[in-house]
Amino acid sequence: MGLQDLPAVVAAHRQHFPNGFFARLGPRFLCRYYRTFLDGPLAVALIVEVSGVPSGYLVGVLDPVQHRRLLLTYHGVALAVCGLIGLMRRPTVLTRFLVTRARRYLTVLMRSRDRALESVGGPRIAVLSNIVVAEHARGYGLGTVLVDAFLSQARDAGRDRACLVTVAGPNGAGSFYAKSGWRHTRDATGSDGQRLSFFERDLPEVV
Incomplete structure (x- = not known):
């Protein structure tokens, strides 16, 4: 994925995830969000084309803790500004943010400032963040x-496991992941009240 692909990626995100929090912040925030995957050494940003036309994309991270630290260092201010502009233009979204997400985001920010490394001895996890076809x-x-x-890059990076979250039920992609060898671990209710399904997949070394 390159800078030239961002308009199409943002449009696809807004089309397929219209009720998601990031989509509600507007295209400016989404564009800045996806830019964080383009220059991050621990990020994956892929485009698939059909007859030269972009027809799908995937973004993910190979080391969530370190990627978050780099994101805050190099993109934190720009993301915060775009997010604040999006919230101020959308009072309903701002109210929802304050009620459901503000405390959690602040907690993540403080932890990211104090923790630069993954837990010693813990699993090395890659996260598939978004995929659209x-x-x-x-x-x-x-x-x-x-x-x-994505799994190939995660394996090459020495990751032990990959994980993802999708909408639970028929509106999500759980059946696709289950058929593809992913293991369903649990369901939970997200910040917006939507039921979510969590999946994992081990990444054994290829010999």
């Missing part, structure tokens, strides 16, 4: 291509 390009295995490429 355009409706006109579904049924051709593009989602599998993107996921397999």
Whole structure:
């Protein structure tokens, strides 16, 4: 993924996740958010094309703790400004943020300032953050291509496990991940009251 792909990626995100918190902050914030995956050494940003036309994308991180530290260092101010502008323009979203997310975001920020390294001896985890395949390009295995490429990079980076979150039930992609070898670990209710399904997948070394 490159800078030239961001308009299409932002449009796809808003189309497929219209009720998500990041989408509600507006396209400026989304563009800045996806830029954090382009220059991060611990991030993965992939585009899949059909006949030269971008038809899907995937973003993820290979080391969540270190990636968050780098994100705050190099993109924190820009993200905060774009997020604040988005909130001020959308009073309803601002109210929801203060009620459901403000305390958690502040806690994450403080922990990121104090913790620069993963827990010693803990599992080395990669996180698949977002994946979208355009409706006109579904049924051709593009989602599998993107996921397999991400898992390959995670394995090459020495990760022990990959994890992801998707919407629970028929509106989510849980059945796709279950058929692809991912293990469903639990369901939980997210900050917005939506039921979410958590999946994991071990990444054994290829010999």
